[in-house]
Every structure is written in structure tokens, then in C-alpha cells.
Amino acid sequence: MLNIKIKKTVKEDSKFFYQLRNNTTNRKFFFNSKNIKFDDHKIWFDRNFKKKFYYTCFYNKKKIGYIRGDKLNDIIFISIAIDKKFRKKNIATKCFELFEEKIKVNSxxxxxxxxxxxxxxxxxxxxxxxxxxxxxxxxxxxKIHHKDYEKYLSAISKIENIRKGNNINWMNILRVAFTNSPVEASKIFKKIYSDDKTINFLSKKLF
Structure with missing residues (x-):
């Protein structure tokens, strides 16, 4: 079982963030890929580490990465860095799942x-x-982060499946109607078709 945790970033994580940020493999993927001085990093870190969505990732009690979330109104900008030795092991995904659990607001x-x-x-x-x-x-x-998002998707899928079944039911009703009373069924179907054309015409005004 993977022993993975995330903890709120603290001042003592500064050096770890710096080393991870300046690692040659990681640095090339940052928008500012230059090597930065520790003094410059310290100014940035001291200004930001107390933010609500800054977390340090641990594997077997060892620091292995971080997830940063910079919030602006309802938007959270995500940045994640994981030590190269711990990639491709599903650890980053587990860390991110734990991170999402910390977000209690719709974002x-x-x-x-x-x-x-x-x-x-x-x-x-x-x-x-x-x-x-x-x-x-x-x-x-x-990604839409909503506490009820998965519940909504599940409900929509269920409705979709029910509607598929209902479409079959409507076709069966149509078959019965045309089998037993084709003239009357044709008149009703013609009226439905006419009303549908009117709805389509009115709908175009919404485009």
C-alpha cells in the first residue's frame, strides 16, 4: 500500500522547493527555465508558502514533491513538481487526489x-x-471542481440511458398505432411533424 500524504507547506520546506525547482530535469519545463538564486527564491517562497493551496507531498515520510494552487477569484492555477525518482508510479495522481479533497469550494x-x-x-x-x-x-x-460534479455526471448518465429506453418505447407505440389504425396514426404523426418544424424555426432565433 502506498504511504502517500500531503501536508500544508511550511517555512522549513523552502530549501526542498528550491532544490526541486532548480533541478535540471524539472527546470526545462518551467516557463522561466533559468537557474535562480536562493536569495531570489527565498523572497518568492516567504511571500507565497502560507497561501491556502500550497502543499508538500510525502512518500513514506520523505518529501518527494509539491502541488501549488494560486487562487484568483473562482480560478485556481495548478503547478505540480515531483522528484524524478517517484514519477510513473501513480504517486503524483494520488497526491493530486488528496489535494482536490482540500478544495472545499467550487472552482x-x-x-x-x-x-x-x-x-x-x-x-x-x-x-x-x-x-x-x-x-x-x-x-x-x-477542470471543473465541484463537490457534486461526479454526482451530477452520474445522474446525467442514468437519465441518458432511460431516455434511450424511452425512445424505443415511443417507436413501439408508433408501430402499434400504424398497425391498428394507420389513417388516424398518420394524421397525428403529421401534426407532430408540423409542430416540430415550428419549434426548429423558432429555435434558430436563439443562435
Missing amino acids: ILFAKIKKKNTGSIKFFEKNKFSLLKKDKNIFTYY
């Missing part, structure tokens, strides 16, 4: 990713993010 999650960062693209798609925008070198992904 839109955004992630901007370099086109060449195929690992992150696969990660966000795996975690149900949808592609919003594709620029030359940057992909923007989003």
Missing part, C-alpha cells in the same frame, strides 16, 4: 503546460482535465 482548475512537457500533459489528461487552448508552445488545460 475551475487551470494548468498551463509547455508543449514539450508530454509527461505533464498525460498527467493532467489522466486526472480529467480538458484541453482549453493550444498555442504554439503552450497548452492550457482546465
